[in-house]
Amino acid sequence: MTLIKSISGIRGTVGGAQGDNLTPLDVVKFTTAYVRLRAEANPGKKLTIVVGRDARISGRMVESLVEGTLLGCGADVVNVGLCTTPGVELAVTHYGADGGIIITASHNPRQWNALKLLDEKGEFLSDAQGKRVLALAEEEDYLFPEVDALGRVLARESYNDEHIRQVLALPLVDAEAVRRRRFRVVVDAVNSVGGTVIPQLLRALGCEVVELNCEPTGEFAHNPEPLPENLTQIAEAIVREKADLGVVVDPDVDRLALVSEDGSMFVEEYTLVAVADYVLSLTPGDTVSNLSSSRALRDVTQRYGRAYAAAAVGEVNVVAKMKETGAVIGGEGNGGVIYPELHYGRDALVGVALFLSHLARRGGTMTELRRTYPAYFASKNKIALTPAIDTDKVLREIAARYAGERVDTTDGVKIDFPENWVHLRKSNTEPIIRVYTEAHTMEEAEALARRFMSEIGAICGL
Structure with missing residues (x-):
C-alpha cells in the first residue's frame, strides 16, 4: 500500500495504516493544511472552495471527509459532485472561489484516490505552494474555528453542462x-x-x-x-x-x-x-x-x-x-x-x-x-538502482559524457541527437531512472534505450 505526498497533492491506496496509505485521517490532515495555505494567501477572508470528484468507488467517502473538513475549518463549499478535473478547474473561476479540491487519482487503478489541489485561478499549486501544504500538514498547533464561524455549503450543483x-x-x-x-x-x-x-x-x-x-x-x-x-x-x-x-x-x-x-x-x-x-x-x-x-x-x-x-x-x-x-x-x-x-x-x-x-x-x-504527421516511435523504460546509488550523480555523469550534444538538464537529462533523443529522469518515489527514447522506428528507439540503460548500469556497477 502506498501514500505519495507531492507538491501537486496527496494520493494513495485507500485503507490501511495512517501515514502509509490514504486513510480518513490523512484526508482530514491534508485538507486542513490546504485550507491553511489558502487562508495565508487571503488573510481575514471567508474562503470559498470548490469540490468535485471522479466516479471511483471511494469517491463519495473521500468527498464527505473533504467537505466536512472544509466546513470545520471555516471555509464555504461549492460542491459540483461528479465532475471532470477540467470542469472543477473552470468552476473555481466561475464561482469566484479561492481554490478547489479535485478528488481523483487520475489514471491510477480502482484502489487509489487522491486530492488534487487548485489555486484561485483553477490551476494546480506552484512548487512553493505545494511544499507549504506539506509543511503545514506536519504542524499540530492549528486552532479550528468555533461553531459560529463554521463554513456553509453554498451550492450542490453539477458543472458539466456549463x-x-x-x-x-x-x-x-x-x-x-x-x-x-x-x-x-x-x-x-x-x-x-x-x-x-x-x-x-x-x-x-x-x-x-x-x-x-x-x-x-x-x-x-x-x-x-x-x-x-x-x-x-x-x-x-x-x-x-x-x-x-x-x-x-x-x-x-x-x-x-x-x-x-x-x-x-x-x-x-x-x-x-x-x-x-x-x-x-x-x-x-x-x-x-x-x-x-x-x-x-x-x-x-x-x-x-x-x-x-x-x-x-x-x-x-x-x-x-x-x-x-x-x-x-x-x-x-x-x-x-x-x-x-x-x-x-x-x-x-x-x-x-x-x-x-x-x-x-x-x-x-x-x-x-x-499519415500527414512526422512518424516517430517512443520507447519507455526504467532501470532500477539500489537505494545507496546517488541518482543525481549518475545523471550528471551522463550529461558530462554528452556535453558535445544538445543537452537539456531542466528536468533530469535530455539529449537531443539529430535523428532521435533520450530523456533520463529520476523517480521522486522510488530508486529508478526513467529512460524515454524516441526515433523514426521502434527498433531504433529500443536500441537507443538499451544503449543508455547499459551505460547507466556500467556507471553504477550493476
Whole structure:
C-alpha cells in the first residue's frame, strides 16, 4: 500500500495504516493544511472552495471527509459532485472561489484516490505552494474555528453542462462542420465521469455515439490508463460498428486518446500534435509540451514558422512555460491538451471538440490524417538502482559524457541527437531512472534505450 505526498497533492491506496496509505485521517490532515495555505494567501477572508470528484468507488467517502473538513475549518463549499478535473478547474473561476479540491487519482487503478489541489485561478499549486501544504500538514498547533464561524455549503450543483457549453462556444470549435460529417464515434470512458460528459458533448456536435464502459460506477472495466495494451476492446468495437473513430478518456477526463477507423491507435502523443496543427492553421502562435513528449509537435510548429519550447514534466511546469512564451496551444504527450483560450488545464473535452473540427474541415479518415504527421516511435523504460546509488550523480555523469550534444538538464537529462533523443529522469518515489527514447522506428528507439540503460548500469556497477 502506498501514500505519495507531492507538491501537486496527496494520493494513495485507500485503507490501511495512517501515514502509509490514504486513510480518513490523512484526508482530514491534508485538507486542513490546504485550507491553511489558502487562508495565508487571503488573510481575514471567508474562503470559498470548490469540490468535485471522479466516479471511483471511494469517491463519495473521500468527498464527505473533504467537505466536512472544509466546513470545520471555516471555509464555504461549492460542491459540483461528479465532475471532470477540467470542469472543477473552470468552476473555481466561475464561482469566484479561492481554490478547489479535485478528488481523483487520475489514471491510477480502482484502489487509489487522491486530492488534487487548485489555486484561485483553477490551476494546480506552484512548487512553493505545494511544499507549504506539506509543511503545514506536519504542524499540530492549528486552532479550528468555533461553531459560529463554521463554513456553509453554498451550492450542490453539477458543472458539466456549463463546461460543455463553454467548449462549444469556443470560436475554433466548428460545430456546424462536425454536424455535417455525422461522425459515428465509439466512446470508452472506463466507467467514470467521462461516460456522462463525453457522449453528451459528442451528441451536441451531431455525432452518433456508441457507448462502451460509460456507466459511471467506478468499477473500471480495464486498466484506466489509456495506453494501447488497454484499448483492445474499443479497437474491436470500432471495426465491428463501422465507426469513424474512437474516443478514450481516463477517469478524470484530462487525457484524450484516439483510435482510428481501422482499430489502429492514432497514438496518444499525436492527440496534441493534431489539435495543435488545427489551432496553428487558424491562430498564429507558439507551442509548448514537456521534455518527454514527441518531437512531432516541434516539427508541426516549425511548419507554420513558429517556435516550440519544452518544459519540465508536469502540468504546472507546462502551464508556466506556456504563459512565459505566450503559447496558443500546448500540453503533454500523454493526451493532455491545454488550450488557453478556455483555461490553463489539460482538458479532454476541448481536445475532442477541436480535433473533430479539424477532421471535419479537412475531410478524409483518421488514418489519412495520421499519415500527414512526422512518424516517430517512443520507447519507455526504467532501470532500477539500489537505494545507496546517488541518482543525481549518475545523471550528471551522463550529461558530462554528452556535453558535445544538445543537452537539456531542466528536468533530469535530455539529449537531443539529430535523428532521435533520450530523456533520463529520476523517480521522486522510488530508486529508478526513467529512460524515454524516441526515433523514426521502434527498433531504433529500443536500441537507443538499451544503449543508455547499459551505460547507466556500467556507471553504477550493476
